[in-house]
Ligand code: 5GP
């Protein structure tokens with residue numbers, strides 16, 4: 318999808334601070350981090366959201382496995398980290414190419430702050 322921001326990052330058309338490259342995934346730092354570590358993990362193929370992604374269980378697993386690998390790589394595994402998929406308007410989803418937020422590096426507090 319040429320008009321999708323994250324498809325364009327996957328294609329290398331828009332720069333990103335990439336932390337891991339998988340065969341079917343890409344992990345890069347969020348441009349407006351909400352925690353000391355804030356990485357987005359995306360499948361290379363376009364899915365609007367996790368409701369669509371979960372129809373491909375192998376790919377869903379690859380996204381989650383890459384998120385765990387990012388957490389390990391970023392030194393979060395011992396202290397803990399958060400994995401979040403915003404889905405739709407009420408959750409505040411702004412980019413409609415599914416992305417897992419990996420958040421950590423400090424106590425994150427309750428989900429609703
Ligand atoms: P959502 O609100 O859809 O769950 O999350 C979208 C995320 O994408 C936000 O945290 C936002 O900061 C991030 N974001 C938006 N545009 C860009 C961009 O061009 N590059 C990067 N790396 N992150 C972006």
Ligand code: ZN
Pocket residue numbers: 318321322323324325362363364413414
């Ligand atoms: Zn896309």
